[in-house]
Amino acid sequence: MTPISLTHILILSTSLFFIGAYGFLTRRNLITLLMAVELMLNSVNINFVAFNKYLYPQNIDGIFFTVFVTTIAAAEAAVAIAIIINLYRSHNSIDVEDAGEMKY
């Protein structure tokens, strides 16, 4: 066995990203779609941190990217859930198939 290198962590984050992608493609409920997107964002965070730690240990740019991605993910989740609740009020369902029409 080789010691844990950058490649191991990148394989882990790639797997997590495509698990999220699979969930995004198969789910039809808006909240579960949001969960799949969170998994994908987390795998990107792991990538940023791993590249920062293993290739450029003199900088901390990757850590800052992770912090900002986390912040934006929180804002995105809050807005998405507001939209989901609004959609539930008008359609009584949060299935993407039931929200097919556009207003304008």
Place this chain on the structure above:
Amino acid sequence: MNAQEIIFYLIAAYILGTGIMAVSTHKIFRASIWLLFSLVGIAALYFWMDLEFIAAIQIVVYVGGIVVLIIFSIFLTQKAGDEMPAPLKSRTLPAAFASLFALAFTINLLLHHNFGSASEMVFDSSVERMGLAMLNTGDGGFVLPFEAVSMLLLAAMIGCIVIAMKVKKEEAQ
């Protein structure tokens, strides 16, 4: 195989297993709890990489914030015990095929790419250094994205209230 490697493989298996459960279970409340476990596993991975501050952020924001928000919205919009209808075979098979193919392709690229060796410097991710860089207006400072993100958070907060606000019947006409 030393203890560090064993712990890494355990964390990796935990993250991927709970992640797969989060995207494949048919009960939406269970899906959110599996997502919570997966996010805790990612925090453990950050601890494994000696990044205590990022791990703390991960637990506070994701586990304590986003997952709780998701659980609240599940209770507002769903009957939590109900099973979601199983996705159609005609949808899962192409999705699984596409994901597996893309995963195999990317891992193949990763295994054949030489990332070069890291410089020998010690990785200093202390909170003190991060805080100084966060408010540094000079070279390598992050004060502009810091302020931009604070504006974004304010905008998101107001936006959530406006979107989720109930419009009264007479006002809507």
